[in-house]
Amino acid sequence: MQQIEIFAPDFDLAMTLDSGQVFHWAKAGDGFVGLIGKRPIYVEQSGDVLKASGEVVKPDRLDPSSLGSIVSDYFALDHPLAKICASFPKDPAMNAARDFCRVLRIIRQPKWECLATFICSSMKQVAHIRQISAKLRERFGEGRTVAPEVKADGGSAARSTNRHVIYAFPTVERIAAASEKELRGCSLGYRAKNLLATARQIASDDADLEKLAEASDVDLRARLCKLPGVGAKVANCVMLFAYERLRAFPIDVWIERVLRQRYFPRARKLNAARLRRFTEEYFGHHGGYAQQYLFHHARKTKSESTGKSKRKMGSLSQFRG
DNA sequence: GGCCAGGTGGAAA
């Protein structure tokens, strides 16, 4: 059992974990339990200090990192938030979102876990995605335990009787070995076929997610979009949340609504290509952060109307990256 | 019970 404290200014743990980037962290004790890759972690925040505990059983040779660097890296504590916020365009919608979210960070997720989860996300609410993630983990993932507490006396948490069982996201190989029927048993619906096909492509070495990190934004997006169940929206989410492409700007129903209402209130012809061009040019270098702030702000304030005709929304969602 | 959800892929117009 290792325990650490990290100085974490400009960071809100709860807000970040509740912002629709990642779907498996659960409240426990005064903080949250979850996994970073395969490592079970408990983390809690008090002010500018992040406390974490987790077992470092046998750090494998490929990843000998300490708990502190694992946590810091995952929550992207090195992202210069003040600078990023300063780079946002100055307009009423963006200003409001920035004021609301300025301590929300875009975390660095494991690639397969992020890709698989967002393949399951289409036409699902965040709460449903959490359910699907939990079912996939419990059914196919490896179970671990973690104590939801940080003790002053280092080793005591390890002996805690109040331990939570948490499950790692299943490996590519495990999903690839499953049947579509088994996956549908996790409430995936029509998404099961896509998840299975993508897992099998990756498992059979047709796509190497780690190697794709070397690709340019354009190439990376194109490669991701070749995977079953991955279109422009999912590709941009994976680029943003797993490949640290902070410019990637996913356009989902929430963002589309914000753009329509706040940036193009009177536009008639607002097709997907025009929206895409606008977001790429207007929000700039850290567009992904801007997008995440607009998304989270809209979702948490449930702003204005929510009733747009499905047909209209659908037509814009068609755009290919 | 209808509407909506961090969409995609393929057919029809």
Added chain:
DNA sequence: TTTCCACATGGC
């Protein structure tokens, strides 16, 4: 090119 529509599921 653009528009339309099927595809599952669960909460409100």
